[in-house]
Amino acid sequence: MSILLSNISKVYFAGIGGIGMSALAHYFLENNISVSGYDQNSSAITRKLEERGVQIAYDIKPENINDNLDLVVYTPAIPSDHPLLIFFKQKGIQVLKRAEVLGMITQRxxxxxxxxxxxxxxxxxxxxxxxxxxxxxxxxxxxxxxxxxxxxxxxxxxxxxxxxxxxxxxxxxxxxxxxxxxxxxxxxxxxxxxxxxxxxxxxxxxxxxxxxxxxxxxxxxxxxxxxxxxxxxxxxxxxxxxxxxxxxxxxxxxxxxxxxxxxxxxxxxxxxxxxxxxxxxxxxxxxxxxxxxxxxxxxxxxxxSFSGVKRRFEYVFASENILYIDDYAHHPTEINALLKSVKEQYPKRHTTIIFQPHLYSRTRDLAEEFGKSLSNADKVILLDIYPAREAPIENVNAALIAKYISHGNHKLMTKEELTAQIDLMQLDILITAGAGDIDKLVEPIKNTLENKNKNLIADSYEDK
Known part of the structure; x- marks a missing residue:
């Protein structure tokens, strides 16, 4: 540990379920430091930390907050005036952003x-x-x-x-x-x-x-x-x-x-x-x-032997009839690269992309670029914008991107509508993309495709 972190024995993470925050939490655990934290939702990331003994609260009631701490680390997704951070500051506990703590570690x-x-x-x-x-x-x-x-x-x-x-x-x-x-x-x-x-x-x-x-x-x-x-x-x-x-x-x-x-x-x-x-x-x-x-x-x-990264050109399901790829792409340049790679490897196959825009501001600023990049797919399904840290912006929605898609084979859907309709879609290559909570749809979509594929195989035997 560096000098600045050497006297720390108890650390609290505000937003512990974030990908960068959880990595830091694991680091402190490896250094035999007690870790606890808060997050809005349970996830695979928080459950893995809980398996290591980390106590995580999913609300911010005062009785659920441990104030016997040496350091509080918070994600930039949580504003500095958040009630949780104000509580810790009033208690005189040192409160630092994730990047500051990571900087202390990298210094040595x-x-x-x-x-x-x-x-x-x-x-x-x-x-x-x-x-x-x-x-x-x-x-x-x-x-x-x-x-x-x-x-x-x-x-x-x-x-x-x-x-x-x-x-x-x-x-x-x-x-x-x-x-x-x-x-x-x-x-x-x-x-x-x-x-x-x-x-x-x-x-x-x-x-x-x-x-x-x-x-x-x-x-x-x-x-x-x-x-x-x-x-x-x-x-x-x-x-x-x-x-x-x-x-x-x-x-x-x-x-x-x-x-x-x-x-x-x-x-x-x-x-x-x-x-x-x-x-x-x-x-x-x-x-x-x-x-x-x-x-x-x-x-x-x-x-x-490199086997890739979860949600980076990840092959989720593959059969003779259907291929399903999931990717974190959330910027037009990334979507271009993703679709180009798919077309290079499977030039004769039909691609359907389900895209969840991330942030109102990014959608507003890059709507035309998003439309142009998504036009490289044969069919586009646009989900509602995932707001993350942002409040809604007037007249900014997924339809703004749809205006710039060069072909007519696109549709707006809610996540609920998608879940209900995915089994009815004619699919060859399916791609899900986005940085929001679209990852929660991956397993349900995979299960639907597995069942769909079983039915296709059964139908082919009946035809014979």
Whole structure:
């Protein structure tokens, strides 16, 4: 533990069910510190913490609040004037944002911070897995559930792989030794107001690198910026970058490729075929592993066994008749990449996407871009906007996106209507996408598709 955290024995998490918050909670548990917390809803994340002995309240009645605490950590999704935070402040308990606490932890470790508007979770999860069974054993604080470790947290020693979130300027609290920067795209404009401000924040983050620090940056993000860093390494699928792939070939369920790395060619890489955008994410992770001193053979072995991240191009159900993919995509760029990857792998198949917009402000600002990206699917079903931290904005709803879909095969539905109608739909490839609570529909949809597939098989036997 760092000096600032060394005297802490009891920590309370306000919003403990969040993906970033729960990773921190696991970290404190691993350090034999008592953890308790609050969240609005029970979930798989909170239940896993409860299995480890964490007491979690799902309301904020005073009698349910433990005030015998050393530290309260809260998520930026909870406003600073929330009654729970006011209660703790009045009791004189130290209250810190999640990013501040994560910053204290990264200050004492060799931290590789994965930043960017897109791809952070896949890159950080893959990089964590590349270090598996090697001399480098990092802590991992991930923004999703890695299928390889079954968690968003991994304990370690001396090193850390950290997802660096730009929301609310959170990443400026970190102390990276190396940065991977995947992209800078229009997002979180409710915070940044302009692209200039967004670029400035990423530049400020890069300046946090020490003199010996390295920036591994996607060529496009580097081309559009002016980063102040002693060593900049660019990567891309294109051969204009410092690091890029070659000899790309799909064989069965794997992508095989070579890597042009600083003027030399490294052959013999293969990874699960999860779309070309994930090949690009893999290039970033491989580069960081090599720059950290990891040997090529370990990287190749671990890359083959990478099993992805929950809700990142996740194959939920597959049969001869129906394929179901779930993804966290919640920005037009991500939806474009998702649908492009599906079309590349299954060019002759019909795609239906169910999309739940996330945030009123993002929907308002990017409605046209959302419509254009969703137009790449053969059929679009739009659910109501998931508000998250926001209050409704007048005249902003899912219909605003529908106006910009270039074909007429789209429909607005509530979650309740979808659940009732999914069994009646003619489906080939089904995709669910979004960052809200659409994940709660995944298991019910999967069960419906399994039953639907059984009926299709039964019908085919009867026809014979």
């Amino acid at each position: 470790l060799n931290t590789i911070a994965v930043a960017g508007s897109h791809g952070k979770t896949t890159i950080s999860s893959l990089l964590t897995h590349l270090f598996h069974n090697s001399s480098i054993n990092p802590y991992a604080f991930l923004g999703g559930i890695s299928n390889n470790i079954g968690s968003n947290f991994k304990t370690g020693k001396d090193w850390a792989v950290v997802e660096a979130d730009e929301f609310d300027y959170s990443f400026l609290k970190l102390y990276p030794k190396m940065i991977i920067l995947s992209s800078i795209d229009s997002d979180h404009m409710d915070i940044y107001k302009s692209m200039d401000n967004l670029y400035d924040s990423f530049k400020s983050f890069v300046r946090k690198l020490p003199k010996e620090g390295k920036l591994i940056v996607h060529e496009k993000a580097n081309r559009n910026s002016d980063f102040d860093c002693p060593e900049i390494i660019t990567y891309s699928l294109d051969n204009t970058a410092d690091i890029y792939p070659a000899d790309i070939e799909k064989k069965d369920t794997f992508l095989h490729f070579s890597l042009n790395y600083k003027g030399r060619k490294i052959s013999g890489f293969q990874m699960p075929a999860l779309g070309l955008h994930n090949l690009e994410n893999a290039i970033a992770a491989i580069t960081a592993a090599l720059e950290s001193g990891l040997d090529e053979n370990t990287i190749k072995v671990n890359l083959q």
